[in-house]
Amino acid sequence: MEEPVSHPASSHPPKLPPVYLLVFLQAVVSAASLVVEIVAGRMLAPYVGMSLYTWTSIIAVVLAGFSAGHWVGGRLAERPSSTGLMATGLGLVGAALTTAAAVFLLRWSAEPIITALTAPIASITVLSMIVFFLPSFFAGIPAPVLARIAVDADRAKAGRALGAMFAAGALGAIAGTLLAGFVFISYLGSIGTLAAVTVTYALCAALLLGLARRKTPVIVPAAIVLVAALAIAGSGLAAENPCKRESNYFCIRVVDISPEVKTPVRLMVLDHLAHGVSARDYPEVMFTLHASMLELIGRTRMEDRPFSAFFIGGGTYSIPRSWGPKPQIDVTVAEIDPAVTEMAEKYFWFDPSVARIFHEDARRALASRPDKYDVVIGDAFTDITVPQHLVTKEFFELVRSRLTDDGVYLMNVIDHADRLQALEAITATLRSVFPEVEIWVQNTGQPLEGRQVFILAAGNSRSKTSRLEGLDPEPYEAGRLTQDTVRRLTTSEHALILTDDYAPIDRLMALQE
Incomplete structure (x- = not known):
């Protein structure tokens, strides 16, 4: 065993x-x-x-x-x-x-x-x-x-x-x-x-x-x-x-930049970008060059007649706050983030009753409603990026279909003066859709250098003037580039036609640095 x-x-x-x-x-x-x-x-x-x-x-x-x-x-x-x-x-x-x-x-x-x-x-x-x-x-x-x-x-x-x-x-x-x-x-x-x-x-x-x-x-x-x-x-x-309000879309900050206590002035920062400035006692003053030029060119194009306006993005609602109370102006805003609207109402003296507000993407808001507007304003450009779907030929075609016959589409573009690749591409894309495209810039009397704010105006007709005077809040003069300059920009080797399939705007913007 x-x-x-x-x-x-x-x-x-x-x-x-x-x-x-x-x-x-x-x-x-x-x-x-x-x-x-x-x-x-x-x-x-x-x-x-x-x-x-x-x-x-x-x-x-x-x-x-x-x-x-x-x-x-x-x-x-x-x-x-x-x-x-x-x-x-x-x-x-x-x-x-x-x-x-x-x-x-x-x-x-x-x-x-x-x-x-x-x-x-x-x-x-x-x-x-x-x-x-x-x-x-x-x-x-x-x-x-x-x-x-x-x-x-x-x-x-x-x-x-x-x-x-x-x-x-x-x-x-x-x-x-x-x-x-x-x-x-x-x-x-x-x-x-x-x-x-x-x-x-x-x-x-x-x-x-x-x-x-x-x-x-x-x-x-x-x-x-x-x-x-x-x-x-x-x-x-x-x-x-660091965020005053952290929403589903942005880190929202409010910065007091008042020159004196009796006149409160505040800056809104979305993520890291200074998005807009408003003063309690001066709703007609935009305080930033791009907002001032957008407001000035849009109002001038309408020649003091009643008109309707659609805003792509709200931010501080500076222009809607200025235009909204006027009975001859009908204001609609597409702001994707409800928290931005709440902050504009709470800290930037915006009265939401003066505008029709859609809390959704601007492209969807335009596509889902047949309403027509005299002015469409796009202010979605940042320093190194921009929503791609808002700078394509297909989007500009949608915008044109929502404009009245004598309406105008305005948008700001930030680009570096010695490259202008983003400006060239967006201008070329607009020219593939609109008969007339203008480029406006602050007229300082000096050659353009460094980062510049440009305002593009697109429609069926040209502006009746090539010079405008505004406040941001200091007085300035805005001038329209000649048509020859615009044509040279849009025939450049960098003048891509941006489409929903191919819109390398991030690359064009990144080349600024």
Whole structure:
């Protein structure tokens, strides 16, 4: 009779966490990491704006962080399960700490980085890397480790376990994206959302460290770091938010620039762009050159007769505030962000009863209603980007179909005088739709240099004058460029016809810097 073979205790594999728990952890970590990616765009906006370049940099940096984290996680997955769980828990400790610190790191680094790197694309990329690479790196570590343990935990159904882990990662990413965009940022704001992610990472880290079932000297320091991360997240919530109002679209700030207390004057900043200025006691003064020229040219074209006007964007509602109370002017505004309208009413003395307001995209507002207007004013241009769908041939054709026979479309363009590539493309596109296109600019008596504000006027006829005098609030003279100059611009090699299929306005604007 044979004696039974005895196995040493060490030959028994350690008890592994159930697959469903690993799937749950993977989904939560994936969701949290995608929340951070979405919040990154909102956090960077007050410093560098929201553009194609912002999102391109954020996505590239986050994916780079995930890739590096996955590589490290793959190395950890080769180790015993308890070691892998311990290391993964420590990785999420790092994720919690770097996520909590992102708010302060961005505030401390933004100004010196933007000052040192004058090119917008460079500053956007570097800021994204400094603030969001490490949170993504640490969040990328768990996936390979948890997948390996899931396979080991149920070898009879290894394929199903692996598939479940991949599916959990994808579903978590979807859930995180939806929750960030539709729930968290809207109700918690970007800082509150990052605090919630920090707490989530901390809980997952604590669970993984517990699952490791190992008492090591790193547990106490890890616990201290987690407490520090939560404290930093809490201090972020207590710190002053740079946004007066954080909406679904913008970080909205209100800056008092009053020259004297008795005459309040305020500036609205959307993300990082000074969008408009209004004075309580002087609604007829625009305070910015582009708004003043838009108002002046539009009013002059109408020759003091009754007219209707449609505004693409509201902002401070400076021109609607000036025109709206006049009985001979019918004002309609398409402002996509209801919060902007609320701020204009609360802080910029705008009375919403003097205008018809649609809180939707301007192109949709025009396309869905057959109303015709005498003046359509577009003020959507920023420093390095502009909504592409508002500068295409198809959009200009829509605008023309909504203008009366003697109506005019006005829009501002900001471009660099020694390049003018954006101006050339937009002018050429307008000329492909309208019989007459004019370019107006402030007449200083000096050659154009640096960044310039141009006003484009398009319609069936020319303005009756080529010189106008206005206030912004200082007196200035606006002049119309000659038709020969306009023709030269629109026959330039850079005079692209922008279409819904191809409108590289971001590239043309980025070349300004």
